[in-house]
Amino acid sequence: MSHDILVLGAGMIGTCTALQLQRRGHRVTLLDRRAPGLETSYGNAGIIQREAVQPYAFPHEPQLLWQAATGRSLAIRYHLGALPGLLPRLARYWLASGAGRYPTIASAYGRLIAHCQSEHETLMREAGVVEGVRRQGYLSVFRSPQGLEQAAREAEALAREQGLGLDVLSAAGLAQAEPGLRPGLAGALHWRDPWTVQDPGALVQAYARHFEALGGQLWQGDAGGLSRRSGGGWQIQTDQGLWQGPHAVVALGPWTPRLLEPLGLRLPLFVKRGYHRHYRGGPGLTLPVLDSEQGFVLAPMAQGVRLTTGAELARRDAAPTPVQLYRAEPVARGLIDLPEAVETQPWMGCRPCTVDMLPLIGPAPGQPGLWVHAGHGHQGFTLGPASARLLADQIDGTPPLIDPTPYLPSRFRP
Numbered sequence: 204m205s206h207d208i209l210v211l212g213a214g215m216i217g218t219c220t221a222l223q224l225q226r227r228g229h230r231v232t233l234l235d236r237r238a239p240g241l242e243t244s245y246g247n248a249g250i251i252q253r254e255a256v257q258p259y260a261f262p263h264e265p266q267l268l269w270q271a272a273t274g275r276s277l278a279i280r281y282h283l284g285a286l287p288g289l290l291p292r293l294a295r296y297w298l299a300s301g302a303g304r305y306p307t308i309a310s311a312y313g314r315l316i317a318h319c320q321s322e323h324e325t326l327m328r329e330a331g332v333v334e335g336v337r338r339q340g341y342l343s344v345f346r347s348p349q350g351l352e353q354a355a356r357e358a359e360a361l362a363r364e365q366g367l368g369l370d371v372l373s374a375a376g377l378a379q380a381e382p383g384l385r386p387g388l389a390g391a392l393h394w395r396d397p398w399t400v401q402d403p404g405a406l407v408q409a410y411a412r413h414f415e416a417l418g419g420q421l422w423q424g425d426a427g428g429l430s431r432r433s434g435g436g437w438q439i440q441t442d443q444g445l446w447q448g449p450h451a452v453v454a455l456g457p458w459t460p461r462l463l464e465p466l467g468l469r470l471p472l473f474v475k476r477g478y479h480r481h482y483r484g485g486p487g488l489t490l491p492v493l494d495s496e497q498g499f500v501l502a503p504m505a506q507g508v509r510l511t512t513g514a515e516l517a518r519r520d521a522a523p524t525p526v527q528l529y530r531a532e533p534v535a536r537g538l539i540d541l542p543e544a545v546e547t548q549p550w551m552g553c554r555p556c557t558v559d560m561l562p563l564i565g566p567a568p569g570q571p572g573l574w575v576h577a578g579h580g581h582q583g584f585t586l587g588p589a590s591a592r593l594l595a596d597q598i599d600g601t602p603p604l605i606d607p608t609p610y611l612p613s614r615f616r617p
C-alpha cells in the first residue's frame with residue numbers, strides 16, 4: 204500500500220530516506236529550509252567507511268584523556284561552559300564505550316555498516332552517479348614506527364575477523380602510493396575497501412535529483428510547523444502548500460531535538476562539532492589521509508585538499524571556535540604542501556551523536572505515524588542509504604534488511 208510520507212531534513216539521511224521510500228512507490232515530500240546536502244552532509248571528509256565496523260568510542264586511555272583535559276589534543280576539544288550541560292550525556296557515552304557494553308554495540312554497528320556500499324551502489328547506479336567516487340580506500344599515516352606497529356597489529360586482527368581489505372605500507376610503500384606527502388613518515392595502514400567522494404554535498408544533490416525524477420516532491424520550508432492532525436496523522440503548512448498524511452520522518456541531523464523535544468521526546472543526542480578548510484596549489488592527494496596520531500583528515504576534494512578536524516564538544520549553536528583547525532594547519536603542512544587556503548572563514552558542522560553510538564532508526568515512542576532517523580555520528584555519510592532502507596522496511600512492514608532492534612529510539616524510553 205502506498206502512503207503520503209513527509210521527510211523532514213534533506214541531508215544524506217533524509218534524502219536517502221525520501222529516495223528509498225519513493226522507490227517503493229510511496230508519495231514522498233522531502234522538506235528542508237535549504238537546498239539538499241548543504242549542512243553536515245556537505246562538509247564531511249567524504250569517506251564511505253566500510254572499514255568503520257567499530258563506532259567512535261569515548262577514549263578510556265589515561266594519556267589521551269589527560270591531553271584532551273589539558274587542551275593539548277588536536278582530536279578532542281571542549282568548551283568549558285558547555286560541560287555542565289553535556290556531562291550527563293558524556294557520562295553515558297563513557298559507560299557505553301567501556302568493555303562491558305562496547306562489544307555488543309560494535310557488533311550492532313558492524314551489522315549495519317556491512318550494507319553501506321551495496322546500498323550506496325544501488326542508489327549511485329540508479330541516480331547515474333558516474334564521476335567523483337574513488338574506490339581505492341584511504342590511508343592512515345603514522346610518524347613513529349612503534350605507533351604504526353601497534354596500530355597494524357590491531358588493524359590486522361580486525362581485518363581478519365571482519366573480512367576487510369588492509370595493507371600495511373612501509374615508508375617507501377607510502378611514498379610510492381602518495382608521492383605528494385613529505386618524506387619522514389614511518390608508514391601507513393591502507394584500508395582498501397572504503398570509497399571516497401570528491402564532493403559529498405553533490406552526491407546528496409544527485410540522490411535528491413533522482414528522487415524528484417521518480418516523482419518525489421522537494422519543498423523548502425521550516426520543519427518547526429509540523430503538528431499532529433486531530434483525526435490522526437501529521438500536517439505542515441509551508442509556502443508551497445499544506446501537506447497532510449499518516450507518516451512523517453524526522454531526519455534533521457543535529458537539529459533533531461529541536462523538533463522532538465516540544466513533543467515531549469527527549470532522546471539523548473548531543474553534537475561533536477567539526478571544521479574544515481580547503482587548500483589549493485600544492486601537489487594534491489589521490490586518497491584521503493588520516494593523521495591517526497593527531498586526529499585530522501586531509502581529503503582530495505573538487506575544491507582542493509580539505510582539512511577536516513576531530514571533535515569539539517560544545518553547544519550546537521555556540522559561535523564557531525576553529526582552534527583545532529588553526530592548530531592542525533601547521534601540523535598538516537608538515538605532511539604536505541598546502542600553499543593557498545581557499546576560504547577566509549573555516550566551515551563548521553555538527554556530527555549528530557547518540558550516547559550509545561548507535562543511530563536512531565524507527566518509530567518515535569508515543570507518537571503514532573512519527574519516525575525518527577538521526578544520530579549517525581561520525582558515519583552518517585556512509586550509512587545514509589543502508590539506514591534509510593532499514594527505516595523504509597519498518598514503515599512498510601516488509602522483512603527488514605537486518606534486525607532493527609538495537610537502533611530503535613524506544614531503547615531510550617522502554
Ligand SMILES: Cc1cc2nc3c(=O)[nH]c(=O)nc-3n(C[C@H](O)[C@H](O)[C@H](O)COP(=O)(O)OP(=O)(O)OC[C@H]3O[C@@H](n4cnc5c(N)ncnc54)[C@H](O)[C@@H]3O)c2cc1C
Pocket residue numbers: 211212213214215216217234235236237238239240241242243244245246247248249250251252424425426427454455456457458476477478479511512552553554555577578579580581582583584585586
Ligand atoms: C568534520 C566532519 C567530518 C566527517 N566525515 C565523515 C566521513 O568521512 N564519512 C561519514 O560517513 N561521515 C562523516 N561525518 C559525519 C556525517 O557528515 C554526518 O553523520 C551526516 O552528514 C549527518 O547527516 P544528516 O542528514 O543526519 O544531517 P545534515 O546533513 O546536517 O542534514 C540535516 C538537514 O536538516 C535541515 N534542517 C535543520 N533544521 C531544519 C528546520 N527547522 N527545517 C527544515 N530543515 C531543517 C538542514 O538544513 C539539513 O539539510 C563527518 C562529520 C564532520 C562534521
